[in-house]
Amino acid sequence: MTDPILSVRNLNVTYLSSRATLNAVRNVSFDIGREKVAIVGESGSGKSTVGRAVVRLLTPSAKITADRMDFEGKNLLSLSERKMQDVRGRRISMILQDPKYSLNPVVTVGEQVTEAYRVHNKVPHKEAKERALAQLASVQIRDPAHVYDLYPHEVSGGMGQRIMIAMMLIPEPSLIIADEPTSALDVTVKLQVLAILDDLVRDRGIGLMFISHDLNLVQSFCDRVLIMYAGQVVEELRGDELGDAKHDYTKGLLASLPRIGDRRGRLSVLDRKDSWSMPVEKRP
Amino acid sequence: MRRGLEAMMISNAGILRTRFGTGLSLVASILVTLFGLLALTFVIGRVMPVDPVLAIIGDEANQETYNRVYQQLGLDQPIYVQFFRYVSDMVQGNFGVAILTGKPVIDDIIRVFPATVELATLAIIFGAGVGIPLGVYAATKRDRLADHIIRFLTLIGYSTPVFWLGLIGLILFYAKLGWSGGTGRVEIYYTGIVQPITGFLLIDSAITGEWDVFWSAARNIWLPAVILGTSSMAYISRMTRSFMLEQLSQEYVITARIKGLSARQVVWRHAFLNIRVQLVTIVALAYGSLLEGAVLIETVFSWPGFGAYLTSNLMIGDMNAVMACVLLVGILFIGLNLLSDILYRVFDPRTRS
Amino acid sequence: MTVDTRQNLTLRQWMTTEEVTNGRQAFVQKVYWGAVGFLQNPLALIGLAVIVVLLLVAAFAPLIATHDPLAQDLGAALQPPSAAHYFGTDELGRDIFSRIVFGSRITLYIVMLVSVIVGPIGMAVGMTAGYFGGWTDKVLMRVTDIFLSFPSLVLALAFAAALGPGLENAVIAIALTAWPPIARLARAETMTIRSSDFIAAATLQGAGSIRILRHYIFPLCLPSVIVRITLNMAGIILTAAGLGFLGLGAQPPAPEWGAMTSAGRRFMLDSWWVVTMPGSAILIVSLAFNLFGDGLRDFLDPRHGR
Ligand SMILES: Nc1ncnc2c1ncn2[C@@H]1O[C@H](COP(=O)(O)OP(=O)(O)OP(=O)(O)O)[C@@H](O)[C@H]1O
Numbered sequence: 001m002t003d004p005i006l007s008v009r010n011l012n013v014t015y016l017s018s019r020a021t022l023n024a025v026r027n028v029s030f031d032i033g034r035e036k037v038a039i040v041g042e043s044g045s046g047k048s049t050v051g052r053a054v055v056r057l058l059t060p061s062a063k064i065t066a067d068r069m070d071f072e073g074k075n076l077l078s079l080s081e082r083k084m085q086d087v088r089g090r091r092i093s094m095i096l097q098d099p100k101y102s103l104n105p106v107v108t109v110g111e112q113v114t115e116a117y118r119v120h121n122k123v124p125h126k127e128a129k130e131r132a133l134a135q136l137a138s139v140q141i142r143d144p145a146h147v148y149d150l151y152p153h154e155v156s157g158g159m160g161q162r163i164m165i166a167m168m169l170i171p172e173p174s175l176i177i178a179d180e181p182t183s184a185l186d187v188t189v190k191l192q193v194l195a196i197l198d199d200l201v202r203d204r205g206i207g208l209m210f211i212s213h214d215l216n217l218v219q220s221f222c223d224r225v226l227i228m229y230a231g232q233v234v235e236e237l238r239g240d241e242l243g244d245a246k247h248d249y250t251k252g253l254l255a256s257l258p259r260i261g262d263r264r265g266r267l268s269v270l271d272r273k274d275s276w277s278m279p280v281e282k283r284p
Numbered sequence: 285m286r287r288g289l290e291a292m293m294i295s296n297a298g299i300l301r302t303r304f305g306t307g308l309s310l311v312a313s314i315l316v317t318l319f320g321l322l323a324l325t326f327v328i329g330r331v332m333p334v335d336p337v338l339a340i341i342g343d344e345a346n347q348e349t350y351n352r353v354y355q356q357l358g359l360d361q362p363i364y365v366q367f368f369r370y371v372s373d374m375v376q377g378n379f380g381v382a383i384l385t386g387k388p389v390i391d392d393i394i395r396v397f398p399a400t401v402e403l404a405t406l407a408i409i410f411g412a413g414v415g416i417p418l419g420v421y422a423a424t425k426r427d428r429l430a431d432h433i434i435r436f437l438t439l440i441g442y443s444t445p446v447f448w449l450g451l452i453g454l455i456l457f458y459a460k461l462g463w464s465g466g467t468g469r470v471e472i473y474y475t476g477i478v479q480p481i482t483g484f485l486l487i488d489s490a491i492t493g494e495w496d497v498f499w500s501a502a503r504n505i506w507l508p509a510v511i512l513g514t515s516s517m518a519y520i521s522r523m524t525r526s527f528m529l530e531q532l533s534q535e536y537v538i539t540a541r542i543k544g545l546s547a548r549q550v551v552w553r554h555a556f557l558n559i560r561v562q563l564v565t566i567v568a569l570a571y572g573s574l575l576e577g578a579v580l581i582e583t584v585f586s587w588p589g590f591g592a593y594l595t596s597n598l599m600i601g602d603m604n605a606v607m608a609c610v611l612l613v614g615i616l617f618i619g620l621n622l623l624s625d626i627l628y629r630v631f632d633p634r635t636r637s
Numbered sequence: 638m639t640v641d642t643r644q645n646l647t648l649r650q651w652m653t654t655e656e657v658t659n660g661r662q663a664f665v666q667k668v669y670w671g672a673v674g675f676l677q678n679p680l681a682l683i684g685l686a687v688i689v690v691l692l693l694v695a696a697f698a699p700l701i702a703t704h705d706p707l708a709q710d711l712g713a714a715l716q717p718p719s720a721a722h723y724f725g726t727d728e729l730g731r732d733i734f735s736r737i738v739f740g741s742r743i744t745l746y747i748v749m750l751v752s753v754i755v756g757p758i759g760m761a762v763g764m765t766a767g768y769f770g771g772w773t774d775k776v777l778m779r780v781t782d783i784f785l786s787f788p789s790l791v792l793a794l795a796f797a798a799a800l801g802p803g804l805e806n807a808v809i810a811i812a813l814t815a816w817p818p819i820a821r822l823a824r825a826e827t828m829t830i831r832s833s834d835f836i837a838a839a840t841l842q843g844a845g846s847i848r849i850l851r852h853y854i855f856p857l858c859l860p861s862v863i864v865r866i867t868l869n870m871a872g873i874i875l876t877a878a879g880l881g882f883l884g885l886g887a888q889p890p891a892p893e894w895g896a897m898t899s900a901g902r903r904f905m906l907d908s909w910w911v912v913t914m915p916g917s918a919i920l921i922v923s924l925a926f927n928l929f930g931d932g933l934r935d936f937l938d939p940r941h942g943r
């Protein structure tokens with residue numbers, strides 16, 4: 001691992017409501033350097049909550065605590081909201097799942113990319129627009145000038161996701177959180193988007209937090225994998241060492257994956273154990 | 285689905301759901317609605333009253349007038365012939381003669397209408413100008429004290445009888461504080477100085493340079509306008525809050541926050557753009573229902589507009605004039621409906637392609 | 638109520654547990670959380686309390702009133718509020734407090750009567766349109782739209798003018814303008830219910846249209862229609878007061894609040910109480926219905942809001 005850009009120790013997130021409190025994330029610790037780190041886990045295990053806690057964009061009902069949440073030498077939890085706005089977009093940005101919903105439907109996609117640049121760089125609109133066009137081209141959009149003036153409903157899902165990536169890259173952040181960026185895309189488009197993300201990490205040396213529930217995908221795509229279950233990280237492995245998993249949950253997940261050339265008649269089903277939800281050890 | 289008061293506010297108003305089609309179907313749809321309006325006013329004005337002739341000429345007319353009107357209405361004819369006559373009269377703008385003024389109803393309406401439009405326009409500017417920011421603010425402070433206070437105040441505004449508020453306003457701002465002029469459009473001694481050009485007294489007096497009249501008119505109009513605007517302010521702010529909450533839970537709001545925009549910038553640069561369409565409809569609708577308030581407020585403030593004309597004709601039971609007014613309100617509503625439909629297309633890119 | 642005893646849950650636990658075992662429990666939980674939300678909403682409770690007080694006042698008006706609401710005493714005209722006359726007296730020396738107390742009966746009378754008329758009309762139109770669809774639907778909804786294209790007070794004015802002034806005619810006029818939203822709601826509900834499986838099953842068993850409408854669709858439409866009517870009551874009160882103010886509602890000397898406000902106008906500059914008191918009564922009651930209706934939303938849809 002390279003020097004960590006983001007270092008998180010014992011992150012806890014609690015959703016408070018009038019009925020109950022929900023410990024959505026419990027004592028999660030990890031480091032991310034200039035590499036691709038995956039967070040996998042089933043639906044509701046708290047992956048998105050971790051991602052959004054890092055940029056402090058959870059609903060007001062969520063309480064975030066951590067022993068440490070250091071990013072480029074700053075403690076994100078102690079930053080003022082004003083300072084946090086400088087971090088968002090410029091240093092850390094985030095790609096959401098479905099461009100159909102994550103782009104503003106009544107603003108042209110080009111303006112949305114331009115705005116992302118202008119939030120952090122006080123330049124004339126014309127200059128920002130040129131940057132945006134260049135950025136659109138860099139995510140393999142063929143006719144940026146044409147695409148610039150389209151509205152989100154006029155672009156395809158894959159194109160929308162590339163626009164989203166362009167928008168998030170334009171202020172040149174050092175960490176990108178991608179929350180299931182390919183789940184809403186079909187297979188061929190998915191591969192294109194992954195290739196773009198892959199190039200980013202390699203060429204620009206940025207860190208990528210890749211949230212997914214596709215174990216197959218992450219084991220070939222990511223350097224390291226955190227497995228989450230019921231709000232906790234139950235195991236941390238290198239992508240290429242996933243086969244050596246020790247935790248029952250991870251093994252169970254791997255066993256339930258379909259494999260080509262496998263002769264077994266039916267896939268195994270997870271046999272859940274209560275012990276998996278027991279608190280794991282804290283990290284110093 | 286929206287529930288509770290907001291749902292009721294929307295569905296009690298027809299305007300919101302009739303999205304007209306385009307082209308031919310648009311024209312057809314408007315014609316059918318107009319025809320329906322005529323049928324309804326025909327039933328109210330000519331079929332429901334026990335003696336439609338008396339309903340038009342009043343009790344005191346002599347036998348000769350009675351016979352003449354009886355002939356005119358063709359009451360000896362079958363009902364569909366009467367209806368046909370009625371429709372053709374209305375289409376030609378022939379609404380009959382008003383007993384009160386002895387002039388054609390249509391001329392009367394053209395004369396009094398600008399006073400109401402002037403009042404209603406200022407009222408809607410107040411209502412939207414205060415209501416929209418208030419609603420947006422309440423949405424951003426959801427479930428916090430400010431939100432509760434705003435919601436409660438708007439509910440009071442929505443529950444207050446407008447005629448009573450007008451009276452209280454007169455007691456307070458005219459009699460006690462002297463901040464506003466009394467009733468009517470200007471002080472008595474200024475009436476008749478400015479000849480109507482546009483019919484809007486504020487504009488006419490400014491054009492002709494009669495600044496004394498202008499100031500007197502301004503002193504007299506602000507109070508009825510604010511009071512008339514209060515209930516639409518309450519309505520607009522509640523709807524704005526509800527629309528805004530819906531937008532603030534959308535994913536694109538997160539996207540905009542991630543870019544580094546402040547919560548406030550996200551509200552005005554992103555979420556607000558998405559509620560423009562709905563706001564336009566709501567404001568058009570509120571403008572239409574201001575006519576309802578105008579009937580009461582004009583009575584309170586002796587405002588010589590359309591509402592006062594309608595009520596004074598109601599008092600003497602001149603159904604010709606009353607039905608003409610009612611028809612006009614209906615047509616106005618259709619017009620507003622159409623307008624909001626057009627603006628809808630302008631503001632929402634998704635309807636264009 | 639029988640509770641799932643296998644797990645030895647208390648009733649409260651059964652109503653709040655996350656592990657729902659059947660549809661009935663899910664329904665009871667929904668109502669429970671709704672009721673909890675309603676009780677935690679102080680404004681809705683205040684609204685409910687005011688409505689209850691209004692009902693009590695109307696029921697026991699003769700006991701509560703201090704004077705005969707119609708008794709004139711010209712010697713004691715336009716007296717300010719005092720121990721003898723809590724809200725003062727009007728231009729004919731009548732006790733305003735007692736008139737307001739008795740006026741609550743008129744207000745409730747209008748609200749109830751309008752609701753009783755509007756419900757069946759709205760449901761009949763809406764259910765017919767929604768169930769039969771096609772041209773029936775088109776025609777009925779077009780008629781509904783036409784009624785909706787007037788502000789309700791203006792249309793009520795027109796009806797009241799055609800029918801002549803008077804309390805009963807005012808009720809009819811308001812009812813004639815208040816049914817379209819109910820019809821729209823009943824239509825929407827009917828359309829959802831119509832497409833469900835149990836209606837298909839009933840049809841297969843040979844149930845006729847009338848039978849399906851009466852026995853299957855009507856009971857399912859009823860709750861939401863009742864709720865909507867409750868929500869409309871504040872509007873009905875204001876329209877009725879407006880008609881009264883314009884002289885088209887209850888006729889003098891009946892102590893109708895809108896008419897009282899109107900009568901007080903000539904004296905209001907010297908005697909503020911003659912308009913302030915009856916107007917406040919209208920405001921408080923219509924506000925109460927609005928607060929109650931607003932709280933009802935959370936009660937009906939617990940997920941909404943928090
Ligand atoms: N705003 C919220 N208020 C209350 N609880 C929430 C909120 N958002 C998420 N949760 C709860 O927190 C837990 C974790 O949710 P989260 O969205 O982080 O899961 P996830 O792993 O991203 O799931 P998915 O794969 O479905 O996206 C879930 O139990 C969820 O119900």
Ligand SMILES: [Mg+2]
Pocket residue numbers: 047048049179
């Ligand atoms: Mg998620």
